[in-house]
Amino acid sequence: MKIKFILFFAVIIILGNSAVCGQGNPRTAEDFFYRAYEYYFDGQYEQAIKDFSESIRLEPDIPYAYHGRANAYSMLDQKDMAIRDLNEAIKLDNSFTDAYIDRGDIYRVLNRFDLAIRDLNEAVKIEPDYYYAYGVRGAVYHDQSNYEMALRDFNEALRLEPDFSWVYAVRGSVLWRLGNYEAALNDLSEAISIDPEDSYAFLNRGTVYQRLGQQEEAIRDLNEVIRLNSEDIKYNSSFAWYFSNRGEAYRLLGEYEIAIEDFNESIRLRNDYASSWTYGRRGLAYMALGQRELAISDFQMALSTNPTLDWVIAALQDLQRNN
Numbered sequence: 001m002k003i004k005f006i007l008f009f010a011v012i013i014i015l016g017n018s019a020v021c022g023q024g025n026p027r028t029a030e031d032f033f034y035r036a037y038e039y040y041f042d043g044q045y046e047q048a049i050k051d052f053s054e055s056i057r058l059e060p061d062i063p064y065a066y067h068g069r070a071n072a073y074s075m076l077d078q079k080d081m082a083i084r085d086l087n088e089a090i091k092l093d094n095s096f097t098d099a100y101i102d103r104g105d106i107y108r109v110l111n112r113f114d115l116a117i118r119d120l121n122e123a124v125k126i127e128p129d130y131y132y133a134y135g136v137r138g139a140v141y142h143d144q145s146n147y148e149m150a151l152r153d154f155n156e157a158l159r160l161e162p163d164f165s166w167v168y169a170v171r172g173s174v175l176w177r178l179g180n181y182e183a184a185l186n187d188l189s190e191a192i193s194i195d196p197e198d199s200y201a202f203l204n205r206g207t208v209y210q211r212l213g214q215q216e217e218a219i220r221d222l223n224e225v226i227r228l229n230s231e232d233i234k235y236n237s238s239f240a241w242y243f244s245n246r247g248e249a250y251r252l253l254g255e256y257e258i259a260i261e262d263f264n265e266s267i268r269l270r271n272d273y274a275s276s277w278t279y280g281r282r283g284l285a286y287m288a289l290g291q292r293e294l295a296i297s298d299f300q301m302a303l304s305t306n307p308t309l310d311w312v313i314a315a316l317q318d319l320q321r322n323n
Contacts, residue, residue, distance in 0.1 A: 026051070029059035033068070040072055048072040063092040067099050079106050097127045101136050108140045116140045131160035135167045147174045165194035169201035176208045184208050199228040206245065215249040222246040240269040244278040247285075256285040276306035284315060292319060 026032045036051035052069035059065070070085035086103040089096055104119030120137035127133065138153030154171040157164055172187035185208055191201035206221030225242050226233060233239040247262030263282035267275050283298030299316040302309055 026054075029055040029062065029065070032058065033062075033065055036065075036068055036072075040068065040075075045072040045075045049076075061092060063089040063096055063099065066092070067096070067102070070099075070102060074102070074106060079110060082106055095126050097123045097130060097133065100126070101133055104140070105136050108136070108143060111143075113140055113144050129160060131157045131164055134160070135164060135170075138167070139170055142170055142174055145177075147178055150174050163194055165191045165198055166200065168194070169198055169204060172201065172208075173204045176204065176211065181208050181212055197228055199225045202228070203242065206249075210245065210249055213252075215253050218249045219246055219253075222249065237269045237274075240266045240274040240278070242266075243269070244274050244281065247278070248281050251281060251285050251288075254288075256289050259285045272305055276302045276309065278302075279305075280309055280312040280315070283312065287315060287319065295319060 026035050032051045032055035036048045036055060039045070039048035039051060049069055049072045052065050052072065055062075055065040056069070066085040066089040070082040070089070073079075073082040073085065083103060083106055086099050086106070089099040090103070093099070100119045100123040104116040104123065107113070107116035107119065117137065117140055120133055120140065123130065123133040124137065134153045134157040138150045138157060141147070141150035141153060151171065151174055154167050154174070157167045158171075161167075168187045168191035172184045172191065175181075175187060176184035185205065188201045188205035188208065191198050192205070195201070202221045202224040206218045206225065209215070209218035209221060222242060222245055226239075226246070229236075229239060229242070233242065243262045243266035247259040247266065250256075250259035250262060260282055263278050263285065266278045267282075279298045279302035283295045283302065286292075286295035286298060296316065296319055299312050299319070302312045303316070
């Protein structure tokens, strides 16, 4: 799951209220800061970094510019640079809650969970009624499979902010992993009603539908996931699962040719762990179509990267026995 950074708008009060948005020829640290956020909102992260850097050069003691530049570095997946700037922001203001939260979230992404929890505990200590801190800390516990602690934090986040859409989505992810599919569907549907473009909620709801055997509903949700990520999906290996899962839904409906098209796309995206499952799934589709050699080849490919897939071993042995 990906959690967006909070943009620290309190800087508007601190830096003043002059109307510099759209400033074509910035001169002051404030001018560069505002234009940097214009670039940031427009997705021009490298330009944003340049303007944040100029703002910092002119006024090196304002923590919010470091925080903003960290946001932009993170969007470019330059985590080390983002952490460096967040360190500086916290050094300048050791009560800067959002900086602790954002640094903790980066540590979460990097699987440095002890550091993530440390930062998020500090954020909760500084602002014990800040819903976002509980939400991100819950996400850390989620990624650690510590579902009891995750639910506790998600419940607190939603008590403080009932319209916190992505927490409904992540809590739904916890609930289906605990086997509570009905409650998971309720949370995931609530997330989608609040934010109809929450692809993570659609992905998890599609997963629940698949586990309940409701393949057509799963395909509908996975179609939304792929549509919402259409700009990036063909170039990001982490999206391989989307095609693999949709292909599996088509396979279970007996739509083998369509399933194979999705499996092919998943394999093209070259996610090694997803590919082992996808080769196995495509092998089952080929097996159902009577294409024995292609099925055997796929089963062997699946086992070459993940030899523990018992269902692939069983299918391969079945083909070999019936030779």
